[in-house]
Amino acid sequence: xxxxxxxxxxxxxxxxxxxxxxxxxxxxxxxxxxxxxxxxxxxxxxxxxxxxxxxxxxxxxxxxxxxxxxxxxxxxxxxxxxxxxxxxxxxxxxxxxxxxxxxxxxxxxxxxxxxxxxxxxxxxxxxxxxxxxxxxxxxxxxxxxxxxxxxxxxxxxxxxxxxxxxxxxxxxxxxxxxxxxxxxxxxxxxxxxxxxxxxxxxxxxxxxxxxxxxxxxxxxxxxxxxxxxxxxxxxxxxxxxxxxxxxxxxxxxxxxxxxxxxxxxxxxxxxxxxxxxxxxxxxxxxxxxxxxxxxxxxxxxxxxxxxxxxxxxxxxxxxxxxxxxxxxxxxxxxxxxxxxxxxxxxxxxxxxxxxxxxxxxxxxxxxxxxx
Amino acid sequence: xxxxxxxxxxxxxxxxxxxxxxxxxxxxxxxxxxxxxxxxxxxxxxxxxxxxxxxxxxxxxxxxxxxxxxxxxxxxxxxxxxxxxxxxxxxxxxxxxxxxxxxxxxxxxxxxxxxxxxxxxxxxxxxxxxxxxxxxxxxxxxxxxxxxxxxxxxxxxxxxxxxxxxxxxxxxxxxxxxxxxxxxxxxxxxxxxxxxxxxxxxxxxxxxxxxxxxxxxxxxxxxxxxxxxxxxxxxxxxxxxxxxxxxxxxxxxxxxxxxxxxxxxxxxxxxxxxxxxxxxxxxxx
Numbered sequence: 001x002x003x004x005x006x007x008x009x010x011x012x013x014x015x016x017x018x019x020x021x022x023x024x025x026x027x028x029x030x031x032x033x034x035x036x037x038x039x040x041x042x043x044x045x046x047x048x049x050x051x052x053x054x055x056x057x058x059x060x061x062x063x064x065x066x067x068x069x070x071x072x073x074x075x076x077x078x079x080x081x082x083x084x085x086x087x088x089x090x091x092x093x094x095x096x097x098x099x100x101x102x103x104x105x106x107x108x109x110x111x112x113x114x115x116x117x118x119x120x121x122x123x124x125x126x127x128x129x130x131x132x133x134x135x136x137x138x139x140x141x142x143x144x145x146x147x148x149x150x151x152x153x154x155x156x157x158x159x160x161x162x163x164x165x166x167x168x169x170x171x172x173x174x175x176x177x178x179x180x181x182x183x184x185x186x187x188x189x190x191x192x193x194x195x196x197x198x199x200x201x202x203x204x205x206x207x208x209x210x211x212x213x214x215x216x217x218x219x220x221x222x223x224x225x226x227x228x229x230x231x232x233x234x235x236x237x238x239x240x241x242x243x244x245x246x247x248x249x250x251x252x253x254x255x256x257x258x259x260x261x262x263x264x265x266x267x268x269x270x271x272x273x274x275x276x277x278x279x280x281x282x283x284x285x286x287x288x289x290x291x292x293x294x295x296x297x298x299x300x301x302x303x304x305x306x307x308x309x310x311x312x313x314x315x316x317x318x319x320x321x322x323x324x325x326x327x328x329x330x331x332x333x334x335x336x337x338x339x340x341x342x343x344x345x346x347x348x349x350x351x352x353x354x355x356x357x358x359x360x361x362x363x364x365x366x367x368x369x370x371x
Numbered sequence: 372x373x374x375x376x377x378x379x380x381x382x383x384x385x386x387x388x389x390x391x392x393x394x395x396x397x398x399x400x401x402x403x404x405x406x407x408x409x410x411x412x413x414x415x416x417x418x419x420x421x422x423x424x425x426x427x428x429x430x431x432x433x434x435x436x437x438x439x440x441x442x443x444x445x446x447x448x449x450x451x452x453x454x455x456x457x458x459x460x461x462x463x464x465x466x467x468x469x470x471x472x473x474x475x476x477x478x479x480x481x482x483x484x485x486x487x488x489x490x491x492x493x494x495x496x497x498x499x500x501x502x503x504x505x506x507x508x509x510x511x512x513x514x515x516x517x518x519x520x521x522x523x524x525x526x527x528x529x530x531x532x533x534x535x536x537x538x539x540x541x542x543x544x545x546x547x548x549x550x551x552x553x554x555x556x557x558x559x560x561x562x563x564x565x566x567x568x569x570x571x572x573x574x575x576x577x578x579x580x581x582x583x584x585x586x587x588x589x590x591x592x593x594x595x596x597x598x599x600x601x602x603x604x605x606x607x608x609x610x611x612x613x614x615x616x617x618x619x620x621x622x623x624x625x626x627x628x629x630x631x632x633x634x635x636x637x638x639x640x641x642x643x644x645x646x647x648x649x650x651x652x653x654x655x656x
Contacts, residue, residue, distance in 0.1 A: 061556055081559045094557035098575050098652070107571075111562030141654075155561065 012037040012072055012195045013058055013163055019066035020053055027053040028064070029219035035163070035197060040189050042198045042206035045216035046242065051199045052091075054216070055165050058197065060084050072162050082111075087156035088165040092172070093148045095140045101127070102136040104151050108159045126154040129188070146177050153185075157192060166198045170205060182209055203243050207231065215239045235279045237287065237368045246289045247337045250370075253284050263288065263367075267329040268309050268360075273367050280369035287368050292324070292340035294364040297348055298357040305359035311337075313350050323349065327358065400635075407628035414622065424629035434613065434630065441609040442637065444524055444599075445592040448531040452588050453581060455532065456539035460580075461573075463540075464547035475544070478537050486534060490598050493530040497521040497602065522604025530598050535591075539584035546580025547573070578652035585645065590638050610634050 011034040020028040027050040035041045043051040056062040057069060060081035069076050076084055087108070096104050102123050109119045127133055130150040135143075143151065149169060156164055169185075170178045186209050189196045200206050206213045207227040214224040215234075223235040234240035237248070251263035254270065261278060263286050264270045271288065278286070298304050314336060315326030323344050326336040339358065341347045350356045407424055410417045428434050463474045481489060496502045497520040504516040520526065550573065558568045596611035603609070610630060617627035646653070 059560060061559075080564075081556070082562045082564055086560075088557070088560045090553050090557055092551070092553055094551065094553040096554060096557070096572065098654075107558070108561035110571075111567065159561065 010036060011070070013197065014070040015054070015058070015067065016070070017067040018054070018057060018064045018069070020050075020057060020062060020064045026219050028057065030066070031216075031219070031221050032067075033214060033221055033224065035195060036212075038193055038195055039211040040186065040196045040198070040209060042200055042210040042213045043216060044200055044203060044206040044213050044243075047201055049216040050219040051201075051216050052167055055088075055167055055197060055199045058163070059086050059088050059165050085162040086165055087159050087161040087163075088167065089149070089152045089156050089169045091167045091169070093152040093169075095143070095148050095151055097140055099140060100136070101132065101138045101140065101143070101151055104140060105154045105158055107155060112159075122158055126158040129157065129192075130154045131184075145173050146181065149173065149181065153188070157188075157194070161194060163195045163197060166196060168199055168201070170200070171202070178205075185209060207243075215242065217242075233277065233366060234289075237289070240289045240366060240368070245292050245338055245340075247292065247295075249288050249290070251286050251288055251367075253286060261286070261367075269307070271307070271365065272362050273365060274363060277363075277365060278367045278369070283369040285370040287370055289366045289368070290360055290364065292338040293322075293342060295337075295339040295358050295360055297339070297341065297350070298359055299348055300357075304357060307362060308357050308359040311356055311358050313352050313354050313356060316350075316352055323347075325350075327356070403628045404632055406625050407632050409625045411623055411625050416625070424626045425633070427626060428629040428633050434610075437608065437610045437613050438634070438637065440524065440607075441593050441611070441634070442641075444527055444531070444607075444609060445589050447528050448535065448592050449585055449589045451528065452532050452535050452539045453543075453584055456536055456584060457543055457577075457581070459536075460540045460543035460547055464544055475541070478540055481533075481537065487597060489534060490530050490601050493526065493533070493602050494521065497526055497529075521602055523606045524603070526602040526604075527599050527607040527609070530602050531592055531595060534598070535588045538587045542583040542587065543577060543580040546577040546583075550576045575652060578649060582646065582649050582652065586642055589645075590642060593638050594634060 013033075013035040015031060015033045018028050018031045018033075019026070029050070031050075031054060033054075043054060045051045053062060057064050058071070060076065060079060064077075072085060096107065099107070105126050106119050106123045109122060114122070123136070127135060130153050132147065132150050132154065135147070140148070140151070149172075152169070166185075170181055173181060182205055185196070185198075198206070198209065207230070210227060212224060213227055213230050214221050215230060216222065217236075217238050222239050223230060225233075225235075230239065231243055234243055234246075240246045241248070249265050249268060251265045251271070254262040254264055256262075259275055260272045261275060262270060262272050265288070273286070273288065296305070298308055309329070311327035311329055312331075313325055314328050315324070317324045321342065323341045325339040325341070327339060328334060328336060348356070406416075408420045408422070410419070410421060410423060459478075463471055467474050494501070498504070499516050499518065499521070501521070503520060504513070507513045508516070554572055554576075555568060558572045563571060593609075594611050595609065596615060599607050599609040599612055603612075611634075614627045614630050614634075617623045617630065
């Protein structure tokens with residue numbers, strides 16, 4: 001066999017240098033990505049970043065101009081969607097309107113060699129799996145959004161695909177149902193053991209459900225890592241600002257040591273950065289990022305923490321579990337930085353207009369070389 | 372009786388078309404039906420109620436033959452038209468791309484000339500010294516002009532299919548356009564090839580358009596009068612031609628009315644039966 005056609009069997013989906021453009025607009029730009037057998041993988045990014053195109057390339061609905069798609073170790077570049085070991089849950093669910101629930105769920109089984117009784121048996125199991133017992137004869141037009149999603153899931157899972165592809169499956173549901181379905185999808189994935197690849201623009205969804213997340217911008221995958229790592233050590237500035245909130249400060253370069261680099265900021269003072277928290281190509285200018293929850297407020301009369309600076313409160317909003325502040329660092333600088341306090345009880349609660357002292361830990365800081 | 376403001380508005384909107392429908396549809400049908408139970412002696416109507424006209428219309432072999440022929444021609448025309456129209460509508464809907472509007476525009480071009488002219492043109496094409504015969508003679512395929520081209524049922528079918536094709540293409544096109552393309556991807560994803568996808572998704576979902584097209588063609592075809600008169604010859608005459616003869620030359624308006632009512636009933640029953648048998652495709656999705 002051609003060497004190019006066999007890949008690492010650990011990776012159930014292996015994308016090599018995939019490129020795809022539509023009318024000269026590049027949707028996927030030279031992406032290589034491996035998805036492991038049995039994991040819950042999410043492709044996360046803003047709309048138009050190419051994540052759905054990438055998913056459709058895995059499914060076979062789009063043909064890449066460049067690169068190779070391997071599924072279960074086999075090159076599937078010239079394999080049509082109906083012959084790929086993948087199934088898809090579409091964004092609008094694509095429930096067949098002229099068929100009832102059973103006919104929808106059993107749709108793909110009619111293309112197999114199973115007989116009527118076996119098909120009926122499997123439909124029963126699939127409906128039980130997604131919690132739609134007794135819905136067999138229900139017309140597809142009489143289903144709610146959540147039920148449609150379950151039918152779409154059952155219809156795809158009944159074929160026991162090697163990879164289940166989910167294209168923003170929760171975006172059409174209301175908030176409560178969405179949170180419930182996030183949990184159920186995760187449970188379902190663990191119980192069936194099938195690799196799930198989810199496309200979403202909702203970072204909470206990606207972070208709470210996935211084993212690993214790939215963050216995409218403008219057709220490129222910036223970072224592939226566990227949700228914790230994506231959040232705590234975003235490798236590019238745009239990942240850092242897309243996931244959660246991040247305060248950025250431009251700094252002056254001071255000196256380089258074996259494990260650290262020292263920089264200075266006009267308001268934050270001198271800061272020692274861990275080299276393992278610095279990303280990008282070595283340049284003279286560094287932008288540092290501090291998450292709002294990594295800022296703390298000093299007690300007015302207590303001892304000041306070593307890394308402290310003064311600020312003025314300009315915004316304050318109570319979020320229930322956290323208190324959010326907007327602060328300015330100087331009288332004439334109106335850029336607002338964010339602080340998030342989760343320990344509301346044991347923290348001073350300054351009002352708008354008050355001067356406060358804020359501190360941070362150097363280890364929490366990530367930094368990026370300026371492009 | 373109490374009318375809400377909403378209801379009043381509805382009645383005002385419906386009023387004019389309603390009066391129109393009464394005078395141009397209900398009144399003529401009632402008149403015709405009444406006439407069919409009378410008899411005529413030369414120019415005088417005898418207003419005694421009788422079923423004699425229906426006895427003649429239903430049991431005289433000449434009328435039976437004409438009814439049967441009209442029915443067979445209409446069904447054949449409907450079938451062939453749908454068979455031709457579906458692929459055209461399919462092509463425009465699925466492969467028309469940015470030129471869909473242009474294609475639809477081109478399809479309506481035949482309507483720029485009158486129906487009569489278009490039917491008359493078939494005489495020029497199929498006739499003894501017509502376009503086809505001249506062409507074949509020029510090619511040297513034949514030495515004598517072909518006479519079986521014109522003046523028979525086949526010529527009627529051909530001319531009617533040509534005349535009605537756009538009426539079939541448009542409703543089928545509309546129903547194909549309404550099919551959500553993600554359903555096609557889903558069916559592919561679930562293992563369908565293009566052929567099974569056509570029979571499991573595209574055809575059932577386009578049935579409302581097909582049913583509409585069938586009715587649009589079948590109903591007027593059975594009563595078509597000009598086409599059989601122009602290209603049908605004695606072999607291709609249909610029931611409408613006989614109705615015309617009875618009304619004018621034969622001076623038997625009541626028999627003509629009975630024939631009209633009968634053909635109305637045949638069309639009505641067959642159409643309703645057809646819709647009833649296909650009712651599962653007409654649900655509102």
